[in-house]
Amino acid sequence: MLLLIPGPVQTRPETRAAMAQDIAPWDLDFRAVYAAIRERVRAIAGGREGEHATLPLQGCGHFIMEAAIRTFVPPGGKLLIPQNGAYADRAVRLAGEAGRQVVALPGPDTRPVTAEEIAAALAADPAISHVAMIHNETGSGIVNDPAVIGPAVRAAGRRLILDSVSAFGALPFSLADHPEVDVVVFTSGKCLEGLPGIGFAVARIDRVEASAGNAGSWSFDLSDVYQHALKAGWGSFRFTPAVQALAAFNVALDLYEQEGGQPARHARYRENARVFHEGVQALGLTPYLEWRHQGPVIVTVHQPADPNFALQPFVDALKRRGVLISNFWNTKVPTFRVGCIGAVTPEDMRGALAAMGEALEELGVRRRAPA
Template sequence: MHDDVRAAMASPDQCHREPEAAALMSRVREKAARICGGDERHTSVLLAGSGTAALEAAFSSIVPADGRILILDNGHYADRLCRIVSVHQIPHVRMEFGWTQPISVEAVDRALADDPSITHVGLVHHETSTGMLNPLREIGAVVARHGRSLAVDAISSLGSERLDLVADHIDWCVGTANKCLEGLPGVSFVAGPRERFAELETVPAHTFYLDLYGHFNAQDREKAPLFTPALQVMTAFEKALDRAIDEGVTARGERYTALAERIRTGLADRGVRFLLPPEHRANSVTNVHVPGGLTYEELHDGLKAEGFVVYSTQQQLAGVFRVANMGQLTEGDITEFLAAFDRVVAKHAGETE
C-alpha cells in the first residue's frame, strides 16, 4: 500500500460515538459509492469485517420472503455465495458453468425468461479462483431487461475494472477496503441506490450483526454506527479512496494492465502455462500452472525466501498459483520477481539432476 495509507493507521484514538467519527463515516460512505459510479441517488453502508462480511450482509438481507436469487457459478467465490444463501435458508437457484468457463449471457437470459420466481441475480465480477473476469455489463443489461435485481461481488475488481452502478444496472455492489482499492482489510461495504436500501425495511432480518437494513438505518438516518466500527482502518480507507478517486478507475486499470502484461510476458517467455486465455483474464491477477519439476510448496517457499509471496488456488485447481499485481507495485518489482522466479526454478532443477 501507499505510505500515506499506512500512515493513516496511526491516526489518534477516536471514540466512535463522537461527531468526528460520524463525519468520517459519512465521508467514507459517500466516497465508496462514488468509486462505484454512484451519484446523489446512491449511498453505501460500511461494515467492520472483511469482504465476506459485506457479502453475507448483502446476500442474507436483500431477498424478500417471496423472492428467490439466481447464483451464477463459475468458480470458488460464486460457490461461496451459494453457501451464504444456503446457511441463511434464502431460496435460490444455482446455475453452474464450470470452473474456467465463461458465463453464458444467453443462458442467463433464458433462465430469467423461464422462471418468473427469480427476483435477484448474484454475480462474482472477478472470480479470482481462476482469474476470470465475468461479463458484468452484458449480464446487467439482461437482468434489467427482465426487471430483476442484480447483486455483484466486486471485491476483487472494484477500483481497477470497468464497473458503474448506473450503466451496469447494479442494485447491490459489494466491495472491500483492500484489493484494488489499496487499503487494509477490516472494512467492507455495500453500495447501491438509496431507494433499494430503504425498501429493505420490510424484508425480515436473517442475522443480527450483519442486518444490512439495520446498518443503513443507523448510518444514514441516525448518523451513527450500529456497532463499533474499525475507525483506524476506516481512516486509512478514506486515504486509499482519495487516492483511487484522484487516479481514476480507468487510469488505475491501465496501470494494473501494464504490470499484468509484464508478468504474463515474462512467464510466457519462460514456458509457463496459463490457466485462462487472454480474453478472459482480469487486469490484477494472473493464474498459472506450477512449472514442471516443482511442487507449489517449493515454489512458494522459494519465492517467499526471495521476498515475494504467491498464492495457491483452491483444491479444485491443484498445481495452479496466482500472481497479483494490485497495489503500489512497480515495473522494477516485476523484474525482480521474474529474476527470483528464475533462481527458484534453477535451484530445484539443479537438485533433481
C-alpha cells in the same frame, strides 16, 4: 517484501502510517471523516445522491456479501448464481445457509458467463428474483462483466447483486448505468489499496427501504445500517468499527484520486497482468487463462508437472527472494496465483518474474509444462 496476493494488497507507506493512531470512532471530528468516506465511495460507484447510499459493515468480503444476500433476497426467495469459480461456490453456500433457494448455473472457470446463459436460466424459472454474480473471480482471474450481464437481467425484469470485492475501483462500473443492480459490494483492502477490515455496500435506497425485515440477522442487515444512519447521522456507526482501517482507507482514497481514479488504476493493473502473463510463458510456464479472458487482478498459472515442484517449497523459495504469493489454489487443477493489484508496478512484476526463475532453478524444476 513484495506482496503479490489478491488481498490484502501491498499498500503505500502513507496509507499504513494512518493506522498508527488511537481514534475514538464516535468523536465528532472522525464522524465527519467517516461521513465523507461514504460520499466518496458512492461517487466511485457511480451512485447518485438521494438514489444510492453507502452502507459499510465491519469484516471481510464474505460478510458484506452475506449481508447483501440476506437483505435483498427475501427469506426462502430464489436467486441465480453463475457458478464459474471458487468465489461463486462460496456465494452458493452463503445463500443456502441463509435460507435462500439457489439456482446454480454451472460453467468453467476459464471464461465469463454469457448473457445468453443468464437469459435462458431466468426464462426457465420465473420464481428467480435475483442474480448474484462475482465480478472478478480471484480463483482463476476471469471477469464476469456487468455491462454484458446487466442488460440480460434487466430485460428479464430481475435484480442483480454484484460481488465486486476484488474488482471495485479498477474494473469499470457505474451504478448510474445499471438500474437493475440492487447493490454492489466490495472491501477496503483490494483495488482501492486500503488495509483490510471494512466491507462496503452501495445500494439503491428504494430497494433498501423495501427490504426491511428480510435479513434475519441484526449484524448482517443492511436496511438496519441505513435506518441507523438516518436516525444518528451518516458519520455514526451501529457497532464499533475497525476505525484505524477507516482512517487508512481515507488516505488510500486520496492516493486513488491523485493517481487518476479508476481508468489509471485499471491501466496500471492491466499492464502488471500483461507483463506477468507474458513473463511466465517466457519461463516455460502455462497461464491458466487465455489472454482474451484474463482480467487485470490476478494471473493464475498451471503448476509444472516436474516432480521437483511443490507449491509450498516454491512459495518459500520466492519468499527468500523477497516475493510473497499465495500458498493455495482455488481451481480444479493445481495452479498458483499471483496478484497484480496493490501498490505495485510493472517493474515490480518483472522483478517477481526474475525471482520466480531463480526459484524454479533452485528447486530443479526443468519440466515446466502442466501435467
